[in-house]
Amino acid sequence: MNRRNLLAAGVAALALSTTVLPTRAEDPIKIGLILPMTGPFTSTGKQISAAAELYNQQKGATVAGRKVEIILRDDGGVADTTKRIAQEMIVNDKVTAIAGFGLTPLAMAAAPVATQGQTPMVVMSAATSVITERSPFIVRTSQVVPQIAAPFGTWAHKQGMKKVATVVSDYGPGHDVEKWFSEAFKAAGGTVENLRVPLQNPDFSPFLQRVSDMKPDALLVFVPSGVGAQFMKQFVERGLDKSGIRLIGTGDVTDDDLLDGLGDVAIGLVTAHHYSAAHPGPVNKAFVEAFGKANKGLRPNFMAVSGYDGMHALYEGLKKTNGAGGEKLVEAMKGLAWESPRGPMSIDPVTRDIVQNVYIRKVEKVDGHLWNVEFETIPNVKDPAKAK
Numbered sequence: 182m183n184r185r186n187l188l189a190a191g192v193a194a195l196a197l198s199t200t201v202l203p204t205r206a207e208d209p210i211k212i213g214l215i216l217p218m219t220g221p222f223t224s225t226g227k228q229i230s231a232a233a234e235l236y237n238q239q240k241g242a243t244v245a246g247r248k249v250e251i252i253l254r255d256d257g258g259v260a261d262t263t264k265r266i267a268q269e270m271i272v273n274d275k276v277t278a279i280a281g282f283g284l285t286p287l288a289m290a291a292a293p294v295a296t297q298g299q300t301p302m303v304v305m306s307a308a309t310s311v312i313t314e315r316s317p318f319i320v321r322t323s324q325v326v327p328q329i330a331a332p333f334g335t336w337a338h339k340q341g342m343k344k345v346a347t348v349v350s351d352y353g354p355g356h357d358v359e360k361w362f363s364e365a366f367k368a369a370g371g372t373v374e375n376l377r378v379p380l381q382n383p384d385f386s387p388f389l390q391r392v393s394d395m396k397p398d399a400l401l402v403f404v405p406s407g408v409g410a411q412f413m414k415q416f417v418e419r420g421l422d423k424s425g426i427r428l429i430g431t432g433d434v435t436d437d438d439l440l441d442g443l444g445d446v447a448i449g450l451v452t453a454h455h456y457s458a459a460h461p462g463p464v465n466k467a468f469v470e471a472f473g474k475a476n477k478g479l480r481p482n483f484m485a486v487s488g489y490d491g492m493h494a495l496y497e498g499l500k501k502t503n504g505a506g507g508e509k510l511v512e513a514m515k516g517l518a519w520e521s522p523r524g525p526m527s528i529d530p531v532t533r534d535i536v537q538n539v540y541i542r543k544v545e546k547v548d549g550h551l552w553n554v555e556f557e558t559i560p561n562v563k564d565p566a567k568a569k
Contacts, residue, residue: 209250210504212495213270215263215291216281218255224407224438225283226255229305229488231476233280236492239471244496245504252276258283260290267291271298277499277506278303280491284405285309285353292316301498301510305491306484309353310566313534320514320533322494323487324455325564326357329431332539332559333401333453334365337429342398344372348388349403351377358403358431361565383408385415392426393419399427402434406484409434413443422446432456432553435544437482440551443544447551450544455537456483456523457553468522481522490521494528525561532567 214233216226230253242249252274256263263282270276271294279295280303282288288307292315295302304312304321313319337345345366349355355377363373374395376388383404392400400421404412412434416422432454435447458469458480468489472481481489498513499505511533518527526537541557 207247209248210244210499211250211252211270211274211276212492213267213274213276213279214251214253214281215256215266215270215279215287216253217258217283217287218253220258222258222283222405222407224436224482225306225405225484226281228438228482228484229281229283229491231479232472232481232485232488233492235472235475236489236496238475240492240496244499245502247504249496256283256287258287260286263287264290264294267294268298271295271300276300277504278495278510280495281305281488282307285312288312288319289315292319295319299507301495301506301514303491303495303514305487307354309357310564311353313532317533318508318511320494320511320528321535322491322528323535324483324537325534325566326354326431327361327566328535328537328562328564329453329455329539330358330361330403331365331565332562333429333431333541334362335369336453336541336557336559337362337399337401338366338369338371342366342371342427344395344397345374345399345401346392346395346397347373347375347401347403348385348392349375349377350380350383350405350408352380354405355380355403357566358401362401378404380405383411385412386419389415389419389421393421393424397426399429402428402430404434406433406436406482407439409436410439410442413446417446427451432483432542435542435553437480437553438484439482440480440544440553443551445546445551447544448546452542452544452553453539454483454542454553455539456486457540457542457555458482459542459547459552459554460523460540461555462524464520465522483523486522490519490523490526493519493521524558529563532564534564534567536561536563538562
């Protein structure tokens with residue numbers, strides 16, 4: 182580390198360790214939202230920020246008699262930028278909490294900053310299991326990859342699949358999908374071969390050719406939200422849609438925001454996930470209608486519902502603390518339970534992680550549009566990685 186970087190790091194550490202001045206009753210409660218609003222993961226930022234604003238509008242922009250102000254900053258999906266923005270928000274903007282975090286590396290970069298600043302950090306997207314262990318100030322309202330992948334592995338074997346190939350993006354969540362699906366599938370009696378694709382600028386063609394040569398019963402795919410269309414295009418170009426190899430995946434590949442763009446080739450694709458815009462029930466129906474009305478007909482996806490629920494956790498926690506942040510707010514969010522648009526969910530009081538239903542869904546065309554239609558529910562799933 183050169184002298185300039187060393188000095189900058191020292192200044193940041195000093196600033197974060199400085200005692201925070203007490204807030205006044207008239208001071209707003211500031212929520213710092215750090216999201217990729219530009220770059221390859223723009224869909225994630227767009228969905229989460231829109232849902233956070235919707236919650237703020239619906240529930241009234243005040244908590245404990247103080248105005249709630251959302252400060253949105255774009256990190257472009259770059260971890261160093263995420264860390265810098267988190268530091269600036271805590272030190273300069275005096276935010277009560279930071280939230281968002283579109284990918285695992287971004288959440289990992291911000292975690293030590295949250296700890297140093299004793300600032301609650303609500304993860305609304307990043308899904309690697311270990312994230313909540315990186316700071317005692319982290320609460321997650323998105324998903325945990327093992328809680329999706331493990332039950333899906335057991336389910337797949339029950340459907341008669343004996344040999345499966347996996348293709349996953351080569352970063353934390355992809356590794357989790359590979360590990361937890363494979364372990365559950367093999368425990369049920371199946372065999373698995375695993376392939377990893379670069380996260381940045383992926384070309385799936387050579388990996389799909391290897392899958393074709395393997396001739397498995399099924400191919401399980403995991404790619405980040407927004408990359409599913411590229412995968413499906415190359416899947417068809419390689420002729421795998423007509424090969425007899427069954428395509429299954431986590432719900433990221435059939436992201437509601439982009440599903441219609443996949444085309445009819447996606448019809449029949451079975452996925453496991455925690456949310457579908459087609460989820461039945463009045464809470465979700467109202468959410469989908471309000472989200473579309475506020476965003477020019479945009480369909481909410483699983484990122485949107487995570488942002489919406491993240492704001493709910495913050496609002497309810499702030500009500501319990503009378504607007505106080507820090508450790509008190511983290512404690513107040515532990516154990517919260519409510520009916521989300523995704524169904525019943527809660528925050529585990531021990532792990533600060535999400536407990537929720539996992540749904541098995543199939544892509545169907547309804548009234549001219551593609552939807553993830555749920556047909557089986559695995560209720561109240563915790564992160565199996567933390568159960569060991």
